[in-house]
Amino acid sequence: MCEKRIRKIKKGSHLARLREARRLQRLQWLASPTPAEEAPAPSAPVPVPVPQAAVDKATQNRVILELAWKTIALMQKNRLIQQKIVALQKETSEFVASVMSNPENRRRYLEHVRLYGAGLITLQPTEGARNFPLKIEPKD
Numbered sequence: 001m002c003e004k005r006i007r008k009i010k011k012g013s014h015l016a017r018l019r020e021a022r023r024l025q026r027l028q029w030l031a032s033p034t035p036a037e038e039a040p041a042p043s044a045p046v047p048v049p050v051p052q053a054a055v056d057k058a059t060q061n062r063v064i065l066e067l068a069w070k071t072i073a074l075m076q077k078n079r080l081i082q083q084k085i086v087a088l089q090k091e092t093s094e095f096v097a098s099v100m101s102n103p104e105n106r107r108r109y110l111e112h113v114r115l116y117g118a119g120l121i122t123l124q125p126t127e128g129a130r131n132f133p134l135k136i137e138p139k140d
Helices: 003-011 014-031 052-100 103-116
Strands: none
Touching (some): 052 103
């Protein structure tokens, strides 16, 4: 593996570091006391305790929001990976077509198939075979 790739793996992706920083900010925000809790004024009335159900609801909402953000990030990452896969498939098909356009390569391949009975790869599409174009999501 090249040195750049190792360094990138060790550092982590930019999106992962950004996500981790935001997660830590949210945790610090949840743990930090509110201004009323920090220094209550001596003449101020005692704050009314918030029911436990309301606190749990707020925590649940934060957890749901965090899960939604993670889901969105994963969907974007999945879309990018899918686009790279489609591009790689196209590049591979073009490469195989260019290699097989050489008569010497075609002759060697057909000889190999005759000798070893290897899995026959059709060089010309059959009448029944249809190549349906892949659907690619539009870029946002």
